[in-house]
Amino acid sequence: MPPGRYSPAAERVPLILRRLRRAYPEARIALDYSTPLECAVATILSAQSTDVGVNKVTKSLFSKYRTPEDYLAVTEEELQREIHATGFFRQKTRALKGLAQRLVDDFDSQVPKTMAELISLPGIARKTANIVQGNCFPEAARRDPDAGMAVDTHVGRLAVRLGLTEHNSKEAERIERDLVQVVPQRNRLNASNLFIEHGRRICQAKSPRCEDCVIESLCPSSQEAGLNDLYRFSRAIARTTPTMGG
Ligand code: SF4
Missing domain, CATH: 1.10.1670.10 (Helix-hairpin-Helix base-excision DNA repair enzymes (C-terminal))
Structure with missing residues (x-):
């Protein structure tokens, strides 16, 4: 049967x-990105926003900001203006700045691969961590006992x-x-x-x-x-x- x-x-x-x-x-994931950092940023911006709207914003954002250091160098006001259209731009700006700072301080400016490390980052809860790990680090996800599902x-x-x-x-x-x-x-x-x-x-x-x-x-x-x-x-x-x- x-x-x-x-x-x-x-x-x-x-x-x-x-x-x-x-x-x-x-x-497949509807957000545009070409690096793990871009995947993490796009996913943070997608909260309470549409993927189409996020993709419009990140097209210009990703051409200007390529590394965590770039997100630290820009002023909060300027970053808020860049991501304004995705909504909740103040919280999202704080999350992006916090994420960039932790990556620079603790991860050699690279996005880490394990769930435990990913969910330790500011602005990244399990959903975002699963999206980043699953899409950018599939091999790590296969070996990670904490890997889940977005x-x-x-x-x-x-x-x-x-x-x-x-x-x-x-x-x-x-x-x-x-x-x-x-x-x-x-x-x-x-x-x-x-x-x-x-x-x-x-x-x-x-x-x-x-x-x-x-x-x-x-x-x-x-x-x-x-x-x-x-x-x-x-x-x-x-x-x-x-x-x-x-
Ligand atoms: S509730 Fe959703 S999944 Fe279930 S039959 Fe309807 S459309 Fe399909």
């Missing part, structure tokens, strides 16, 4: 990934709708812990990109297009099958339950 929508996650995930890979063979808003929503986690979609680190149980290390970067692509095109937050979905038969939230949307349900629960922190 092939897996169905209520089969255990470990049985459904390989099939889910196979179908998404067929639907989105080109799925969980953004799309990945979180998909994980909840597909019943791959019982946490609510905003609990990114808990969802990541659930996903790494069922997504093999070698597939995590690709899985994250596939979920993001599917979340953008088909499994949108407000109105998922279940009738056009290639993984509908594996989804316990299918509206095509008249089922409850686990994402909407978990959001409603989250609104009425005090958070436990951590």
Whole structure:
């Protein structure tokens, strides 16, 4: 019997990934970068912004600032002006300056490769660290016991709708812990990109297009099958339950 929508996650995930890979063979990170530093900067700037908007800003930014020292040499005001269009420009400027300073002070001006080192950097939490490590240092990711999977808003929503986690979609680190149980290390970067692509095109937050979905038969939230949307349900629960922190 092939897996169905209520089969255990470990049985459904390989099939889910196979179908998404067929639907989105080109799925990859949508941010433009050519070095690990640029990848880290672009990912920091992408918070609360669109990838298209970030790419517009970084086109000019990366032509002017190539090293951590360049980010330290520019004034805060000038850097704020450069990244203004990505929103939250004051916090992001502080994060970029802090990141540059740590890289110069402790890492010989290079972006480090391990998760432990990456998440020790200012402005870099697990999502950004996973994106930088997975895209720029895939070999290091394969050897790193702390390597995980980048969980953004799309990945979180998909994980909840597909019943791959019982946490609510905003609990990114808990969802990541659930996903790494069922997504093999070698597939995590690709899985994250596939979920993001599917979340953008088909499994949108407000109105998922279940009738056009290639993984509908594996989804316990299918509206095509008249089922409850686990994402909407978990959001409603989250609104009425005090958070436990951590
Ligand atoms: S069936 Fe609907 S809810 Fe499930 S993954 Fe597809 S689009 Fe999303």
